[in-house]
Amino acid sequence: MTQASHNPPLAGPSILIASLGILFASLCFGVLPYFARGLADQGMPPHVIAFHRFTLAAVVLSPLLIRHRHRARAILWGLGAGAAMGVGWIGYVAALRSAPVALVGVLYMTYPVFTLLIAWIVFRVKPTLHAIGAAGLIIVAAFVASGPATVGPHILTALLLSLAAPLGFGLGITVLVYRLTGLPPLARIAAVSLGSVLGLLPLIVTAPPSMIVPQESQGWVLLLGIALGTALIPQLVYSICAPIAGAAQTAVIGSIELPTMFAVGLIAFGERISPGQITACLLILLAILISSRDSLHNTPPK
Template identity: 50%
Template sequence: MQQNPITDPARLGLATLGVVAASVGFGLVPLFARGLTEGGMAPQAVALYRYVLASAVLAPFVWRCRRQWPTLVWGLATGVLMAQGWVAYVRAIEVVPVSTAGVLYMTYPAFTLALSWLLFGDRPARRSMVAAGMIVVAAAIVMTPGAVDPALIPLLLLSLAAPAGFGLGISVLVHRMPAIPPLARIGIVSMGSVLGLLPLVQATPAAALLPADPHGWLLVLGIGLGTALVPQLIYTVCSPVIGTARTAVAGSIELPVMFAVGWLAFGEPLGGAQAVACLLVLAAIALTPARQARSIAAQHDQR
């Protein structure tokens, strides 16, 4: 579906700021997630709190689309898989630098291209393939033994399930779910994520499911509202206004925000490997601005 970006400068500027603000919210995930896990909460519980609010708020939009149940089943299954990957990501940021985990998470465009090609025969353009290669190189740089403790490499590899799951989500939403409204897409995928997390949550001790103090409840509210529901809604409204090209460039602020969180909130130094990897990822995003929207509810181009 080809977008027709608005040309009014004021509206363009406001929508661009909206995408930037939403992407800042996405980039703040480690701040809330690590705060909760350090307080004793299990990673699967952290993931559940991120998705459950959107599921509840957007359930009416999903219900309106109930006759399109085959499409909803695609979204539900996608959410189940995405949730498993997000748990792996939360586990990774417990022990590895946020900047390293952030670079690995930003490999999702490469997974999107590969999975769209493999599952739906959507062959990527040459520039997209070059950009995907740059992202893979960036991931390799931050995982070299000189850049990270070799003992953590298996955990980092496991955390790649998060961008792989998100890449799968984008592929399915582009090729199987354009028939339902964006808010219903967010809702059904969030519901699938909650469904996928329930078995893990049920096997978790009760003490690891609830915040230990009022500050923990504020973090729960922050991760549900500030990094998921509100940014997703803003992104859904603003990204079609400015088109995928400007959306991708404006949304690339998410990675520097992750770097800033690691540095300012957790005192993590930024090494040369992380800096080079960050530049590679940002360059790759600028090189291929099409169809790599951050929000699962954003409109996507069909080339």
């Protein structure tokens, strides 16, 4: 996701077009596990996969930061948040190698909980009752889907490590809302994407060259898909359409991302969806509907 505006949505056919754009972008974000696990199955380490996902957006959009260099403080905040997101995303990719896509997806969708906690602790923003209620539902959903009684110890460890991703994403959201408002949407994407690349770069320079690039033609297709189809293109579409659609509608339409992850696990990898996972999905969708009443739905690029 990128950002949703606080401004009222525009009237007319543009809202329909923008809504379709949000739907398209969210579906693209939802199929991300297909490309990430495909690259992991070919032997590419999680930190290399994360690096490649953010690199294209950083290369294409970073020149925009030169134009806004007078906003150096905001850019530095974006770089820092991006670095945290990039490093946290390693846990997400690593979990996909051993845990079902649905489980990893449910835990990734806990990012609103981390967002509220960081906003409250760091930026002294008291959460609303709607937000607290939604966060409670998300916590219940995560426990239902991935509690110790549901998954084995080896998967549980991977799932706990995957929480680094929603933690980093929650930090990115709070930084975007409270520190990056001076930057236009595309410059925000540029700063966060570049920060992700810079945060992962120390791990990349120590990796063997054979692990940095795919060794088969299928790997290059997957690499292009994860960088272009789940990052740059949907991020651009989202950044254009979200302010037109409005915060609440963007949040509701964007909730299709989680069911899409479930579909990827079922169709692409033949994973069985348990009743607990279905229950967790419904609880999270309900939480999104509740929290859409609030205006805090600005999100950095995923």
